[in-house]
Amino acid sequence: MGRLGVTEILVILAVVLLLFGGKKIPELMKGLGSGIKEFKNAAKDDKQPADKKADETKE
Numbered sequence: 001m002g003r004l005g006v007t008e009i010l011v012i013l014a015v016v017l018l019l020f021g022g023k024k025i026p027e028l029m030k031g032l033g034s035g036i037k038e039f040k041n042a043a044k045d046d047k048q049p050a051d052k053k054a055d056e057t058k059e
Contacts, residue, residue, distance in 0.1 A: 004012075020028060
C-alpha cells in the first residue's frame with residue numbers, strides 16, 4: 001500500500017492540474033524547490049560542531 005503506481009501518479013497530476021491550472025504550477029514548483037533548498041541548508045547548518053557555531057555568533 002505504500003507504493004504509488006503509474007496510474008495513481010497520473011491521477012494525482014491530473015487533479016493538481018485541474019485545481020491550480022497550468023499557469024500556477026511553475027510557481028508552485030519554484031516555491032517547493034526553494035523550500036527544499038532552505039530545508040537542506042538548515043539541516044547542513046545543524047550538523048556543524050557546536051564550537052564552530054559559537055564562533056560564528058561572536059563575529
